[in-house]
Amino acid sequence: MEKTYYRKRIRWLTIIIGLSIALLFTVLFALMTGVMGPIGNGIPGIDKISFRAVFEILLGKGNWPDTYKTIILKIRLPRIILAGLVGSALAVAGCAMQGLFRNPMASPYILGASSGAAFGASLVIVLGLSIFGIYTMQLSAFIFAVQAVFVVYNIARCKGRTPVETLLLAGIAVGCFFSALVSFMKYISGEELRSIVFWLMGGFWSATWDKVYAIFPLIILGVGVLLFFSKALNIMLTGESTAMHLGIEVENMKRIVLIFSTLITAAAVSVSGIIGFVGLIIPHVMRIIVGPDHRILLPSSCITGAIFLILADTLTRSIIEPTELPVGIVTALLGAPFFLYLLRRKKKVKWW
Amino acid sequence: MRRNIKKIGVWIAIVVLIGAAFGSGYVLAHYLKSPEVKEIGETEEIVSFIDGVGRTIKITKTPERIVSMASSSTEILYEIGCGDKIVGVDKYSDYPSDAENKTKVGSCYSPSLEIIIGLNPDLVITWWYGRNSIESLEDETTVMYINPESVDDVMNMIKLYGLIMNKTSEADSLVDEMQDKIDNITNLVGGLNKTERPLVYYELLKRGRSTGQGTFTNELIFMAGGISIAADEPLRYPDLTDEYIIAKNPDVIVVVSYGAAVDEIKNRDGWENISAVKNNRVYSIDTHIVTSSPRLVDGLETFAKWFHPGLFVE
Numbered sequence: 001m002e003k004t005y006y007r008k009r010i011r012w013l014t015i016i017i018g019l020s021i022a023l024l025f026t027v028l029f030a031l032m033t034g035v036m037g038p039i040g041n042g043i044p045g046i047d048k049i050s051f052r053a054v055f056e057i058l059l060g061k062g063n064w065p066d067t068y069k070t071i072i073l074k075i076r077l078p079r080i081i082l083a084g085l086v087g088s089a090l091a092v093a094g095c096a097m098q099g100l101f102r103n104p105m106a107s108p109y110i111l112g113a114s115s116g117a118a119f120g121a122s123l124v125i126v127l128g129l130s131i132f133g134i135y136t137m138q139l140s141a142f143i144f145a146v147q148a149v150f151v152v153y154n155i156a157r158c159k160g161r162t163p164v165e166t167l168l169l170a171g172i173a174v175g176c177f178f179s180a181l182v183s184f185m186k187y188i189s190g191e192e193l194r195s196i197v198f199w200l201m202g203g204f205w206s207a208t209w210d211k212v213y214a215i216f217p218l219i220i221l222g223v224g225v226l227l228f229f230s231k232a233l234n235i236m237l238t239g240e241s242t243a244m245h246l247g248i249e250v251e252n253m254k255r256i257v258l259i260f261s262t263l264i265t266a267a268a269v270s271v272s273g274i275i276g277f278v279g280l281i282i283p284h285v286m287r288i289i290v291g292p293d294h295r296i297l298l299p300s301s302c303i304t305g306a307i308f309l310i311l312a313d314t315l316t317r318s319i320i321e322p323t324e325l326p327v328g329i330v331t332a333l334l335g336a337p338f339f340l341y342l343l344r345r346k347k348k349v350k351w352w
Numbered sequence: 353m354r355r356n357i358k359k360i361g362v363w364i365a366i367v368v369l370i371g372a373a374f375g376s377g378y379v380l381a382h383y384l385k386s387p388e389v390k391e392i393g394e395t396e397e398i399v400s401f402i403d404g405v406g407r408t409i410k411i412t413k414t415p416e417r418i419v420s421m422a423s424s425s426t427e428i429l430y431e432i433g434c435g436d437k438i439v440g441v442d443k444y445s446d447y448p449s450d451a452e453n454k455t456k457v458g459s460c461y462s463p464s465l466e467i468i469i470g471l472n473p474d475l476v477i478t479w480w481y482g483r484n485s486i487e488s489l490e491d492e493t494t495v496m497y498i499n500p501e502s503v504d505d506v507m508n509m510i511k512l513y514g515l516i517m518n519k520t521s522e523a524d525s526l527v528d529e530m531q532d533k534i535d536n537i538t539n540l541v542g543g544l545n546k547t548e549r550p551l552v553y554y555e556l557l558k559r560g561r562s563t564g565q566g567t568f569t570n571e572l573i574f575m576a577g578g579i580s581i582a583a584d585e586p587l588r589y590p591d592l593t594d595e596y597i598i599a600k601n602p603d604v605i606v607v608v609s610y611g612a613a614v615d616e617i618k619n620r621d622g623w624e625n626i627s628a629v630k631n632n633r634v635y636s637i638d639t640h641i642v643t644s645s646p647r648l649v650d651g652l653e654t655f656a657k658w659f660h661p662g663l664f665v666e
Contacts, residue, residue, distance in 0.1 A: 035470065043455055043471065074488070137484065190587075190588035190589055195461060195482075195484060199484075205462050206484055323443060323458035323459055323462055324462045
């Protein structure tokens with residue numbers, strides 16, 4: 001018993017360290033990639049950035065042109081960090097939601113957060129609002145995302161309990177309601193229509209340090225809290241009544257998991273638009289690879305989500321220059337076949 | 353009971369929030385103004401102006417490296433002799449043909465910021481609705497947003513570019529030349545009253561989608577002596593029903609070149625009795641001449657000839 005426990009711990013530690021190293025290399029690779037090089041096509045008539053330049057700029061050394069510094073430190077770096085944070089947030093939230101609902105279809109968006117955010121953003125785009133300055137759209141998306149889930153939770157609550165079935169159904173209904181509002185906003189929009197469409201597809205082309213600073217604390221806090229609940233999520237898999245008999249305060253835990261999943265989802269969506277797939281598939285992929293125990297599933301999903309989204313975003317930056325593909329398209333195009341491949345190969349996987 | 357009150361409270365909160373957002377939106381939507389030009393004489397500033405999103409832009413040195421993400425601005429810059437100052441353009445800038453040789457930076461919705469910065473521009477011109485995707489460059493270089501909504505705005509914009517680029521005489525002569533052509537047309541059709549103007553149905557990409565109140569196209573149609581059947585529709589791009597179009601019985605139908613085919617429109621069920629179809633006045637127009645560029649006078653002339661074939665004999 002003791003021995004297998006240690007072996008498991010060592011295995012988990014190896015997985016986490018391995019994934020962390022992979023993340024580090026992903027970040028470095030992403031920093032090197034772009035039109036201006038070193039990995040990239042370059043612009044005719046303009047020198048590409050060298051590998052040495054990238055390293056020296058990162059370390060704050062050397063005398064390089066301001067253009068290079070701007071590209072590395074103000075365009076690529078915040079974008080990569082933002083993609084990583086969003087990927088982690090969506091993967092962890094998806095993982096927690098799937099565990100909580102004991103439903104493989106669950107995703108961070110299942111309670112209407114994405115539709116709410118979409119409405120918040122399109123409202124600001126169409127009406128040209130700027131009450132809170134240039135980040136009005138992000139703020140509005142965040143508020144409406146949280147609002148949507150808040151409404152869903154309150155509707156589903158009955159006599160102090162929130163049955164998951166009611167939650168799911170209420171989530172779908174509220175999601176439809178907000179989707180209809182988004183359609184309405186699209187209908188009454190003029191030239192802004194394409195801005196809405198682009199936002200709905202999700203992307204990081206407008207990443208800034210401000211956005212990183214805004215969501216960083218929220219996502220770190222949220223992910224931390226959810227990691228803390230991984231053991232409780234394991235027990236939840238045995239069913240709500242069993243969990244209750246095992247001493248879990250089911251309703252309390254449900255509420256906390258929902259609150260923090262929603263917060264990190266809303267934070268992620270507000271800065272990136274609606275990036276599908278990451279929150280649904282990354283937890284499943286990791287479940288196939290590391291097993292269903294949330295104590296390893298959650299942290300490994302967190303890192304893999306970041307790796308996956310950074311890679312996907314790097315592809316969007318370089319696949320059809322000069323226009324950037326919305327990252328949501330790439331995540332689904334890349335992820336779906338890979339996931340199906342895993343699904344076929346490991347048909348007898350124990351999901352729960 | 354108490355639970356019910358709570359739920360009602362939640363719903364009221366939503367309604368109030370949405371209502372407030374809409375309300376303040378309508379007030380603020382009108383804040384977006386077209387460029388205003390203010391010349392400041394002997395100071396070191398060459399020109400300062402309010403751009404299309406209400407920011408004050410100061411140009412202290414004639415730009416040497418311009419990225420233009422609005423095809424109409426690209427055209428204007430070429431027309432006033434500044435084509436060589438353009439280093440990057442959006443993917444829609446294809447006129448004059450030399451613009452196609454410039455480095456492409458994507459579209460204004462999803463440009464590659466990296467290419468833009470790599471080009472090291474001292475002026476970036478883009479549409480007001482592309483701001484979300486480029487606002488992070490506002491600290492790095494001069495970014496101006498344009499929002500031309502009328503022929504006057506276009507004229508002002510040309511003069512503004514003349515000031516910015518130190519090409520005022522070129523800009524003025526371009527404006528004069530355009531104004532002459534416009535005057536030729538408005539002298540003939542400007543005085544027409546509503547009943548003398550042919551009703552025009554202007555179709556965009558989709559059956560029934562037309563141009564409503566406050567659109568540039570409707571202004572051109574009016575200047576050319578016609579009147580759009582959707583001129584009073586509050587939506588900028590309303591979807592009109594067949595019933596609406598048939599009831600309005602337009603005298604002329606104009607469809608954009610990338611939209612439906614003229615023959616398809618003539619053969620639509622129920623449209624055979626529309627005056628425009630009966631009299632064979634269905635036309636297809638090259639959309640490049642119905643934009644906020646100097647070529648708008650070509651669009652105007654084309655419209656005028658279609659609307660008043662008797663008045664404009666070639």
